[in-house]
Amino acid sequence: MDIFKSQWLIKMLEKSSNTPQGRILSLFDILDDWLTAPSIHVKITPDTAHNQQLISYCTEQALALGASHPSMLAEHIVLIALNAAQQEINNPGSRSLGHAKKAANALILAQTQKEWPLLKAVNYKFSVYGVAASLVLLIGIMVLPSLIENNSLFSSQATASKNDNTKLALLNNTNLSAQDASTMYAKYEQMRNGTCQFPEALQIPDKDRAIYLENVVGGKLPTNLNDLAIANIYLEKVRCNFTPMLMAHSTS
Amino acid sequence: MSILREKILATATTLFQTQGINSTGVDTIVEVAGTTKMTLYKYFRSKELLILEVLTHSHQDFQKWLNDKLNSQAKNPSDKIQKLFDFIEEWVTSPDFIGMGFIKASAEFPNEDNPVHQLSSEQSRQFRQYISSLASEANVQDADGLALQLSLLFEGAVQAEQMKRGSGAMTYAKKAAKILIDGAPTK
Numbered sequence: 001m002d003i004f005k006s007q008w009l010i011k012m013l014e015k016s017s018n019t020p021q022g023r024i025l026s027l028f029d030i031l032d033d034w035l036t037a038p039s040i041h042v043k044i045t046p047d048t049a050h051n052q053q054l055i056s057y058c059t060e061q062a063l064a065l066g067a068s069h070p071s072m073l074a075e076h077i078v079l080i081a082l083n084a085a086q087q088e089i090n091n092p093g094s095r096s097l098g099h100a101k102k103a104a105n106a107l108i109l110a111q112t113q114k115e116w117p118l119l120k121a122v123n124y125k126f127s128v129y130g131v132a133a134s135l136v137l138l139i140g141i142m143v144l145p146s147l148i149e150n151n152s153l154f155s156s157q158a159t160a161s162k163n164d165n166t167k168l169a170l171l172n173n174t175n176l177s178a179q180d181a182s183t184m185y186a187k188y189e190q191m192r193n194g195t196c197q198f199p200e201a202l203q204i205p206d207k208d209r210a211i212y213l214e215n216v217v218g219g220k221l222p223t224n225l226n227d228l229a230i231a232n233i234y235l236e237k238v239r240c241n242f243t244p245m246l247m248a249h250s251t252s
Numbered sequence: 253m254s255i256l257r258e259k260i261l262a263t264a265t266t267l268f269q270t271q272g273i274n275s276t277g278v279d280t281i282v283e284v285a286g287t288t289k290m291t292l293y294k295y296f297r298s299k300e301l302l303i304l305e306v307l308t309h310s311h312q313d314f315q316k317w318l319n320d321k322l323n324s325q326a327k328n329p330s331d332k333i334q335k336l337f338d339f340i341e342e343w344v345t346s347p348d349f350i351g352m353g354f355i356k357a358s359a360e361f362p363n364e365d366n367p368v369h370q371l372s373s374e375q376s377r378q379f380r381q382y383i384s385s386l387a388s389e390a391n392v393q394d395a396d397g398l399a400l401q402l403s404l405l406f407e408g409a410v411q412a413e414q415m416k417r418g419s420g421a422m423t424y425a426k427k428a429a430k431i432l433i434d435g436a437p438t439k
Contacts, residue, residue: 072420100401103404103428103432110428
């Protein structure tokens with residue numbers, strides 16, 4: 001039996017885990033167990049053209065994972081598994097399949113971690129808004145003294161009326177303030193500088209999933225305070241590693 | 253090396269990579285190189301020896317190119333291993349990329365007793381060893397383990413690219429390599 005072509009392997013993968021990522025990565029554990037099992041006739045065809053059934057199964061899992069290119073990911077992972085199994089056969093005890101599993105996991109992360117293309121646009125917008133805000137502030141500084149002298153804006157009636165309007169606006173307005181936006185932007189920027197593991201979208205309740213995908217994974221600023229609150233809940237669940245360990249210990 | 257020998261070697265290299273080793277006959281090689289079978293066998297006693305020579309030269313060229321790139325453009329050992337996949341991606345995605353000799357040869361000669369398979373395996377091992385030495389210089393604790401992970405990523409991506417040009421597999425392999433390198437514990 002060529003294990004890569006067998007229905008048995010698909011069945012084993014199917015029952016190996018509750019998550020698509022777990023099912024893909026179990027491929028390496030199952031192969032490792034299989035290679036060390038007694039009375040097994042090892043046979044592998046080093047050609048993915050003959051392993052379409054396995055590639056199709058892994059493509060389905062990659063699709064469920066939300067991979068950028070599911071079929072490419074599946075094909076690459078099956079190739080890694082084939083090469084690692086061959087190396088394990090040639091050099092028993094080399095732990096090739098364990099290392100292959102790590103490589104496959106990194107490949108899954110590479111295809112499911114989102115780029116932050118919107119951040120550049122957001123960054124640009126913030127720069128533009130920053131310049132605009134500075135101009136307004138500058139004009140304000142120049143014009144304000146003369147306005148105070150005329151005392152036209154600071155009557156008690158006007159102040160009371162303005163306060164009421166502000167309260168009303170706060171009750172009705174769910175738009176993000178500049179402070180909210182800059183806080184979120186800082187969080188996105190921080191995540192961009194790390195290696196982040198996002199919760200699987202399928203584990204997010206349906207009602208929140210769109211917000212999670214757009215405002216947490218996609219790095220797009222929420223449009224209102226309700227979405228912001230939900231996005232913040234899931235941002236807390238993103239685990240990031242910011243330590244470039246290799247660089248930290250490098251010598252120049 | 254004589255000019256004619258070089259020409260036969262260059263012609264065989266291109267034909268093996270573009271048409272496959274087993275599908276390229278000696279007749280085709282001599283025809284494209286503009287020479288005769290007698291001349292070919294004068295320099296290479298058999299097709300198998302020609303294949304071995306092609307593989308040896310291709311691998312030496314690749315290693316030299318990679319080494320020169322890393323030595324001239326990487327600042328320190330950590331930078332070298334970080335840039336490794338940048339250069340490989342540039343090479344694999346260039347329009348002139350026709351495949352990786354030892355990976356193709358290994359697939360065409362799966363029999364472990366075959367000298368071509370043995371040389372391919374040895375070159376694969378040498379490449380892994382090269383990555384391991386870079387990782388070791390960068391103080392990675394398990395340099396051999398990281399080298400194995402990176403070489404599996406690399407070989408898989410090259411195979412995917414050989415099957416389908418412009419697959420983009422190397423781009424994701426590069427991202428995955430960065431994740432592995434950044435996460436590798438150091439001494």
